[in-house]
Amino acid sequence: MNGPLTHGAHSVLSPASGQAEAIVVLWWVMLAVSVLVFLAVMAALALGAWRARRPGTQALSEAASRRLVLAGGVAVPLAVLIALVLGSVRTDLAGADDRVPGARIVVEVTGWQWWWAVRYLDADGATLAITANQIHVPVGEPVRVLLRSGDVIHSFWVPNLRGKTDMIPGIVNAAAYEATRAGVYRGQCAEFCGTQHARMAFELVAQPREDFDRWLAQQRAPAAVPEPGRAAEGRRVFDRDCANCHRVREAGEGFWPQGLGPDLTHVASRRRLGAATLPNGPAHLAGWIADPQGAKPGVHMPPVPLEPGELKAVVAYLMALE
Numbered sequence: 001m002n003g004p005l006t007h008g009a010h011s012v013l014s015p016a017s018g019q020a021e022a023i024v025v026l027w028w029v030m031l032a033v034s035v036l037v038f039l040a041v042m043a044a045l046a047l048g049a050w051r052a053r054r055p056g057t058q059a060l061s062e063a064a065s066r067r068l069v070l071a072g073g074v075a076v077p078l079a080v081l082i083a084l085v086l087g088s089v090r091t092d093l094a095g096a097d098d099r100v101p102g103a104r105i106v107v108e109v110t111g112w113q114w115w116w117a118v119r120y121l122d123a124d125g126a127t128l129a130i131t132a133n134q135i136h137v138p139v140g141e142p143v144r145v146l147l148r149s150g151d152v153i154h155s156f157w158v159p160n161l162r163g164k165t166d167m168i169p170g171i172v173n174a175a176a177y178e179a180t181r182a183g184v185y186r187g188q189c190a191e192f193c194g195t196q197h198a199r200m201a202f203e204l205v206a207q208p209r210e211d212f213d214r215w216l217a218q219q220r221a222p223a224a225v226p227e228p229g230r231a232a233e234g235r236r237v238f239d240r241d242c243a244n245c246h247r248v249r250e251a252g253e254g255f256w257p258q259g260l261g262p263d264l265t266h267v268a269s270r271r272r273l274g275a276a277t278l279p280n281g282p283a284h285l286a287g288w289i290a291d292p293q294g295a296k297p298g299v300h301m302p303p304v305p306l307e308p309g310e311l312k313a314v315v316a317y318l319m320a321l322e
């Protein structure tokens with residue numbers, strides 16, 4: 001599945017779920033109240049300045065001044081702030097229930113510096129598929145999402161779908177996500193987690209159930225057997241130079257406990273590379289392998305010094321892993 005992001009795909013103002021709609025209502029209410037308060041304060045300032053310049057203006061009595069300060073400086077701000085806090089807490093509570101009765105799949109996302117490991121589990125907790133940096137969900141169905149961290153504190157945020165949830169080492173946070181509108185939405189780490197925090201992004205694809213089932217079946221399948229020739233040579237290079245950190249799951253092999261780098265079993269089916277840093281394709285993949293630090297300085301992937309023929313071969317191998 002290629003193509004651009006959905007219009008407005010990284011915006012809290014373009015909600016694609018019930019929770020995001022509640023947040024956007026709160027956002028507009030807060031903006032409107034803030035504008036009204038600002039205008040009222042400016043009007044009071046202008047009135048004061050105008051009265052002060054008018055000849056013969058009497059100063060307010062001390063009692064009247066005190067009443068004005070207590071009302072305008074204490075009572076009204078207190079009432080406005082309490083109302084906004086209550087609205088905020090109400091919005092928060094409305095999205096706090098992470099139970100999804102009868103959920104057929106659970107998506108477990110683990111934040112790593114600076115990418116996202118994604119594991120699909122069935123109702124009994126058995127692994128269905130492992131992928132990275134791209135999350136698919138069926139549209140119109142609640143999905144239970146478990147959020148973990150493998151190293152430092154990250155924060156999982158898909159602005160179109162709901163607010164941020166921290167990913168904390170040693171803790172599993174759960175949330176229910178339900179996309180009401182099909183689309184491709186951008187997600188972003190929202191907690192500073194090191195040099196490449198800004199390029200710790202992912203894409204969330206909300207799609208009709210049939211398309212989702214097809215995608216999940218594809219991700220569950222083992223990797224394609226490389227064609228003899230260049231791709232088969234690429235697999236040898238991969239085993240020699242890449243397989244310490246990355247895994248390609250072949251027929252007859254089980255799922256891997258999480259490793260150092262993203263699982264690449266179906267890397268060619270992904271839209272982007274390097275945690276949504278680069279478009280996916282042979283040229284970008286070759287550039288990424290040869291010089292990951294150029295695209296993402298500080299990334300934990302070292303440059304891989306390959307002969308030009310070896311680089312072409314490993315790219316041919318990986319790009320056949322649909």
Ligand code: CUA
Pocket residue numbers: 111112113114153154155189190191192193194197198200
């Ligand atoms: Cu992970 Cu910021």
